[in-house]
Amino acid sequence: MLRPRIIPCLLIRDKGLIKTQQFKSSRYLGDPINAVRIFNEKQVDELMVLDIDASKQNKEPDYKMIDKMASECRMPLCYGGGIQTVEQAQRIFSLGVEKISLSSVAIRKPELIPDIVEKVGSQSVVVTLDVKKKIFGGYDVWIHNGTINTKISPETWVKKFEELGVGEIVINSIDKDGMMKGYDYQLTDKIFKATHVPVTFLGGAGSLADIEEVVKRYGSIGVAAGSIFVFKGNYKAVLINYPTSEEKNEINYLSPLEA
Template identity: 45%
Template sequence: MLRTRVIPALLVLDGSLVKTVNFKNPNYIGDPCNTVRIFNDLEVDELMVLDISSDRHVRGPDLDLIRQLSDECFMPLSYGGGVRSFSDAQSLFSLGIEKVVLNTSALKDPSIITSISSIYGSQAVIVSIDVKQGFWGSETVRSCNGKHRTGIDPISWAKKVVEYGAGEILLTSIAREGTWSGFDIDLLHNVSSAVEVPVIAHGGAGNLQDIGYAVSLGGASAVALGSMVVFQKRGMGVLVNFPAQSDLLNVLN
């Protein structure tokens, strides 16, 4: 049995499924509901949807789309994008979302983590930490889909969100995202070694070996896949897919 979770991470922009590179240049993939149906057929264990629409932080989650996705999805579903308050999270949980993913809102006011986790449990709150190297070489946390420099050290921020009640961390290397070049193993190792909650590696997976390295070398508890599950191969066309269980067992167990 596969012990490490491998999670398709789907990006939604204005109601459409897209894939970015370094958080830029979204490439149209297809209809998110149809994609969820395919993952149902592929018997994926868990699914994550991240809405990167620019107005999400103002308008909040797209509840109509989320209702459709939740109705279609046969597996546990996590959602992030525009979750600004406890009320937003409450609406998502009422629609069947199992975990909410917080990023910009947690940076603005970390108490939102506590307000949600104190009612729904820490396992229901994932804090997304997006990291990018600055001009002087140091890696710092970014918010607002990678656009805003916070100047915050990712390790200290990871420790803080856990103190506030986060049950998991989604750790994304912006420089690796969508590149098929492998995860930032040093970043993964440094963050996962600093906290006692599961860290989900995200950004850069290009093959099965990368998934194995994220766990064995980076200390990740789970791996989120983007390009690998929506494209045939690097540089090739769209094909929604998922690694065979036997192949994952070979690199993870």
């Protein structure tokens, strides 16, 4: 069977690499291009890069930065941030990016999705949903860096995006972001049951054991993380890292259906 992709997710703000906790208290980590070069050496499965302020501030994608990243990147690259039109998406693909991630715009302008899918194919279109637990149970999808609540459940959204033809959905837990205490399995269970589209879970990984737990539960899917790939040790020293081939081979890749 296919092995899941283990995907570092890099957050960009003002051209710099940052990391957040629960979408707040961002910490500057350095030059994202240097991170890409190091991930090249570590033979990363795939890289996800999100410019987290572009859509919120209604800015165009930073094509110069994207071009530089794509030129450096020797693994599949997914970029998200500021994409509002089919033309912008096509320009980003022309720079060598393999996938685009749509977030706030997918909520505000869902009709854009089939237009982009028609031009580039569903396998290249990802929707990233930022999800937060409600006080009295259940979950809502939020947009613009967790500042606006759509008041609609992620299960409802993923079903809609499946109908619109997206090739992949990323579920990003706001509550677990940067906390490094494991994924939200109540949330992941709900999403896994709600769609047949490949899902990548993001938010909460503190160790390879957390990634392995997701793989054991759901089989061959994408597992994304931020903090464990940019921090090292109890004091969170900045150190770009990624599991070795030997470490990845030790992860139990058995799907639930084969267990």
